Amino acid sequence: MQVEVDFILKAIGMILIGALIGAITNHLAIRMLFRPLEAKYIGKYRIPFTPGLIPKRRDELAANLGRTVVKHLLTPEGISKRLQQPVVYEAITRMIQQELQKWTRSTITIREIAERFVTNPEERLHHQMEQRIDQELATMIDAIKTARLSEVIGDGGTTKIKAAIPGIVEALLHQTEQYFESPAGKMKLEETVAQFIQSKLGGGMFGMLLANVNIVEMIQPELKRVIQGKSTHQFISEMVEQEVGTLLEQPVESLLEVETERQITERMKSEILTRIPLTKLWDTQLHELLEPFEARISQEMVPVLSKQVVVRLVEQVERILATLDLETIVREEVDLLDTAYLEEIVLSISRREFRAITWLGGLLGGLIGVIQAILLIV
Incomplete structure (x- = not known):
């Protein structure tokens, strides 16, 4: 009886020891995947199986x-x-629409935006505009100077000038007629007649005789008749038309002096800069410019833009991935991970499986113990 009890105890001991050895062996094997984290040495000799498998082959992993x-x-x-x-x-x-709303509803001014990138943006822009206007005006005036006046004012301007000639001649003759009928005109005629008599006839008897005759009263009706005559009107008109035609065929450069050119340039530049409300524009809040277009941009343009972004991303995804070099990124990031943290990651995912492997080792060890007990009986 005592022999049977001893045998049973030995068999149970074999099973327990086998199970314990199997469980401990598997547990140590799992631990040796990570531990030790560093190589261990006895003197100058490295202890085998140190560091653990994963720390040792970290780069390859x-x-x-x-x-x-x-x-x-x-x-x-x-x-x-x-x-x-x-x-x-x-x-x-949605992302683009949200970003759009940040701008279309922003109270930031154009000046504040520009000052983030440029110092004294208003002064710099004003200076650059002046330079550009000077260049453009100089180019424009150089082109105009070589052209004829008729080319500058165009066919419409030439037609208007020629159409105004009859009215100008009529006004000129009418003013001339009124002048000679006025006291000042009469006085001028008297002076002219007196000078003529004095210069041509001298102070002789015939000159004295004419001096007593009112020649102006005789000349005025004839002068008026000549001024009102069609031939005079036609002659003056033809003369003015000829002079105007000659003037229109002259190059602008011959009519434009250096000082006049400078004054024109300065005046035009001043007018252009005055008509551009730069100060008001700089102080305009962003939402004042963009808010009226928010609905259209958000509902019409953004969806189209989103589609184009997706299409371009799909077309360029291979190039983007090649540029990013994900393989290098993953390798570098894994290299940067602390080994203990890497162990924790693996265990957090596979802890249950590793525990099952440990119990499986114990089970297999226990089965080996059972086999040994059976062999002992035999």
Whole structure:
């Protein structure tokens, strides 16, 4: 009886010891994947199996993980399919609309935006505008100076000038007639006649005789008749038309002096700068400019822009991934991870499986103990 009890105790001991050895062995094997984190030495000799498998082959693990991610996980085909899903398009649309609202409803002024990038933006812009206006005006005036006056004012201007000639001649003759009928005109005629008599006839008897005759009263009706005559009107008109035609065929340069050119340039530049409300524009808030267009931009332009963004991303996804070099990124990031943290990541994912492996080792060890007990009986 005592022999049977001893045998049973030995068999149970074998099973327990086998189970314990199997569990401990598997547990140590799992721990040796990570531990020790660094190589251990006795003197100058490194202890075998140190560091653990993963710390020892960390670089190879990082490289393999990078290649796996690029070849099987983040592939251009997979990313392209994901980008073309409606949820991605909607997310991009919402993001652009939200960013748009930040600008269309912003109270920041144009001046404040410009001052983020440029010092004294208003002064610099004013100076640049002056330089550009000077250049453009100089170019324009150089082109005008070589042209004829008729080319500058165009056919319309030439026609208007020629059409105004009859009225100008009529007004000129009418003013001349009124002048000679006025006291000042009569006095001028008397002076002219007296000078003529004095210069041609001298102070002789015939001159004295004419001096007593009122020649102006005799000349005035004839002068008026000549002024009102059609031949006079036609002659003056033809003369004016000829002079105007000659003037229109002259190059502008011959009519334009240097000082006049400078004054014209300065006046035009001043008028242009005065008519541009730069100060008001600089102090305009951004929402005043953009808010009227917010609805149209958000509802019409943004969806089109989102589609174009998705299309361009899909077209360029392979190049983008090649530029990003995800394999290198993954490898470098894994290299930067602390080994203890890497162990914690693996254990957090596979803790249950590792525990099952430990229990499986115990079970197998226990089965070996049972086999040994059976062999002992036999």
